Amino acid sequence: MTSGAIAWRPAGTQRAAAPVLPRSARADALPRRRGAIRIADAVKYYGTGESRVLAVDHCSLDIAAGEVFVVIGPSGCGKTTLLNALAGFHSLDAGSIHLDGELLCGPGREKAPIGADRIVVFQNGALFPWKTVLENVAFGPAMRGTIPRTELLERARRRLAEAGLQGYEESYPGETSSGVKRRVEIVRALMNDPAVLLLDEPFRALDALTKAMMHEALIASYLRTGSTVFFITHDIEEAVFLGSRVAIMTSRPCRPKKILSIDIPYPRGRETVTSRRFRELVAEAMAAVHEEALKAYALGEKEG
């Protein structure tokens, strides 16, 4: 039922204006080349005495700079241990981790230093409830005092607007929905232009469509900054959709069992999910993961 021939044209213009390309698709947003991670023979035990559990067993991973490296595996298999070691929250019992050739932790240095070059986005969020969204986003540079305050707030506003979050600047995290909180946390992390972005199942409790939106937001911000992304998840489709490479880890103890390279070009959008190549990769990953899941299920694993 059409409504006759009204010729709708953009308001206040006589002729059609040139379409503005979204910034992320422009070719000049080249990611900088840093954030290469080398994990060599990492070993980690939990507990002491006879209740000692081997969480990570001689795990070696080479992650190229600017890559989206996704780690997937059954619950409770020690994936988070790797992330904690990378971030400098926990130490390793053996093995070493290098970032761009520099020793992060290993012989001689038990724990990696916690720093703004490796920023963690926690599983159920860690926005400071007592600071507004804008204060949260500007927190990193404000602490390091690298940018004058007025310019910092202006840049924070711009980054929030880019992520489609204008209007939330003055609200407190507690007042916003979980989807908004997640996006703000990613903006807060990327404000510091980290070499590596560490994500620990950040989209776990979101409903399906909100999760799809979060994926697009993450990819858009990844294209803008080009940081290396180290992403932990249980969700196979999420891993294949986001990752440039997906490592499927064995059940406890945690060791890379299979590494799939996802040869689908970025930026990825709605059509990726329905492409044939995507389906094949998901099926391949699914088969490998289910073997481990059954082993974990048989052991009666408690969620990690």
Next chain:
Amino acid sequence: MPEPSARTQLLRATLGNVPGLGDLSSDAVDSIVLAAEEGETEDGQLVYGGTEIVTHLYVVRAGRVRLERAGSAAERTRWAGSGETFGWHTLTGIRGERATSDGATTLLRIPERALLQALASAPLRREQLRASVGGRAGAIGARAKTSSEAQASRIFRAMVDRAFQWFRSPAPYRRLLGYALFFGGWYLTVEAWALPHFDRLPGITEVVHEWLSKDPTFGLSVYTPEYYAHIGSSLRRVGIAFSLATALGVPVGLALGSSTTFREYVFPVFELLRPVPIPAWIPLAILVFSGAEAPIVFLTFLASFFATALNTFLGVRSIDPKYVLAARCLGASPWQVFRHIVVPGALPFVLTGLQISVGVAWFSIAAAEMCSGQLGLGYVINTSYTEVKFPTIVIGMLTLGILGFATSALVRLVGERLVVWRARELSMERP
């Protein structure tokens, strides 16, 4: 083509008097300008025709549009003149409306996406827009010039609702029943029936009479300056002790919470002294501190200090370690972590601690004043017992109760203002 800023002015003028859109921030208007579309129609041309669901907001820039809602009892027709809005059925829930232009019109069409974004965080504007688009412009102070005015009328209406509801619900009548039972019971057992043991207590009429009489038989009533001297001295002592305890207790608690060395050296002795009941300190305090004031203030301070320090310490302990890690990840130094994470994070617990500390302060001052000292309500209660002035005992007790209640309410009010984010977080939890 007028460069963008003129276009924005043009559109802002049109939107200017649309309630809810008028006072949008400039970047919100920019996002709408980008998405808005313009179109001209001749007389009788159909804008949209009754079956499909309209998701665009239409604004009439010139001319008039006829809006008919078929199917309802009367063929309800509404007109949208220049500057008025129609459409956006997903917002208003209207079904099956036909819009035809009445004479030549220029219309603006704004897609729902741009509007949702601009209104994301402004529930009030949404309310106004929904009313205007749905044709009920007159419903809530239609043309409230500034949003604060509409806000005021809303708050006022909510207050009237709450008061009205309070009277209708059974709570107030049961509260009165409760008081009646208590005071009635007091009167009956003591004065009317004079049951054994009860008869020795002062009756409610005696107490009230004494309390409010111009020249009280036992020298203490609302009119005697001496009464206010006692209140003054007790309040001053609690005031000094409470502020000292807060000034010392909060930093000690924060230090206990955040520095392991300080905790491992200080906390053992702290936990050694804390279990000793405050009254047990009274003789030692009298011994050590000369004069009457110092021991009492010291004892009250001691009680409050332990309560404040312990609760602040628990507050720091309760902060989720992920916030500290997140802050350090973002490059915060230990001192910055303390200022931006530990202190605000522990604040709610500190405030609960302060409330407990006020209660404990009044507990200790009652004990201390009853054992020593010349002035203060505790002293009044004790001496009026020894001098057999029983009604004054009850006056002293009730006054202590009122002061205790008032001071803790004051601390709670100040506390709620300090922790704004929690208040707004709790208010967001819908039933």
Next chain:
Amino acid sequence: MSLPESRLDAVKTPETAFQGIELVDVEKTYGQGARTRTVVRQCSFRIDPGRFTVMIGPSGAGKSTLIRLIAGFEPPTSGEIRVGGRPVRGPGKDRQVMFQETALFPWMTTAANVSYGPKARGEFGPEALRLADALTARMGLERFRGMYPAQLSGGMQRRAELARAMMNDPSVMILDEPFRGLDSMTKRLMLEYYATYGEASQRTNFFVTTDVDEAIFLADRVLVMTHIPTRVRAVVEIDLPRPRRLAALVDDERANALKAELLAMLHEEAARAFAAGGKETADFVEAYRRHHSSPPSATRDGS
């Protein structure tokens, strides 16, 4: 791929022919005086016996209220709810509910939880004991009988609750987004397990969710609900063949068409919910808009 197979028909199917559930013009309003909030209005639908009925709607749209009305935890303000032909007077063992967060009794072991129903009714004989053991075994929880709920994983807690509900042999199982909190692998396992179990036992199921994929995978019939005040906006029959496999559904044309149809309706309801200030649905509207920004879909408005 489903949990280890074992004889499913061991479960006793309800003897009497159960006539399903009927809601006629149900309304539910909270609060009195000027500040009332109508959550459900003129809501009528049928839940057919032996079939899988799924209710879907934007979050915060009164779905849980309807569950509480059917389960008899609250009376409707007006209207009629009939279960198996008789009006609902209060909770009963013919309707067992599984909530979104676990509702196991934290201070009872798994075994005590499972056998609580018959014991509370004083009907715990040897036959009930055998059924309890069979159910616990089939849920793969034999090794966790002595453990407390806090010591079980999310998936294990859900299976224990299922066993506890089945012990009361309900005519209808009511589930309120039961698998939302689980990690996606456990969720996948539980979905496939519950589907195969549902098919085998011919029990009536009433399943509430916000996840369209769950709805399409499980349902014989989907009720799409409006935004508050909730009523049925549309009924969609899911005529996909059974047994269904999650992996197969993703490529299935018919499944994707049904999904698009359901999502379009959900978007409108969510937009209205958002316009009324619902903060949760803000994400959904934003997500759907981006999800469907490119090709013109059937629901674009007329002009």
Next chain:
Amino acid sequence: MVNSAVAGVAESGARPRSTIGILRLPRAQRRALVSYLAALLVWQLGSTSGRWLGVELPLLGRIPAPSDVLGAWSHLIVDPGYWQSWLASSKRVAAGFTAAVLTGVPLGLIMALSPPVWDVVFPVFELLRPIPPLAWVPAAIIFWPTQELSIDAVIFIGAFFTLVLNAVSGARSIDPRLIQVARSMGASRANILTRLVLPAVLPSVVVGMEVSIGITWEVVVAAEMISGGGSSRGASSGGGLGFFIWNSYVGGSYPQIIVGMISIGIAGYLSSAALRVVAARLSRWNAPYGGRA
């Protein structure tokens, strides 16, 4: 008071543990020991400053020295009167506290579970709660026939309000869905009360008991001081620890004051610790399985 253990070591003359032994202790205990000794040292030197320093320190100087306190305690240990006061105070606390538990907890549960009772009782409850328990001493003495009963009454009031509030918050924290699930399985109200409400409420009731027993010790000391010390009637030596402290102060034997203070501290600590054990045993069901990565 833990430092009695330290005193015990010196007093019994046993060979102090070898220094290596101390180093073997984990850091936290080592530092605790250091801080106890440091406090003791400061106390000893400060209070005897008159003797070795010539001039008495302002505040610290007036406190009896630990050595004197030990001396006094060694005499008291053998004196039956001292243990008599322990017994008297403990009996009063036990009586007042048990009465408060038996009335306060059920009242708290009823108030929480039935709104009409709450609407009637809570306003009066809030009226009386801010009145410090000790302010009730004179009224209690007038009302109750014997001095013993009046002290028990004040202890009852001290514990009553906290117990009621904790029982209320315990009952309110029960997840309503658990009760709905039980009702939908046909459980009777009695069954729900015993198998659901009680186990759920018990942990927070015991926490309430732990807090309120601390308050009762504070009240018993003050009540004994005020009533025992205040009026001439309380001449008997079995007046309780509070009375013992006040008597030591009046009688000028100041070190005994500190002994009394330490004894009450230990008594309060032991009773709370006992309740903590009960609380832990009651809620072992929420101890997670053993943290795993």
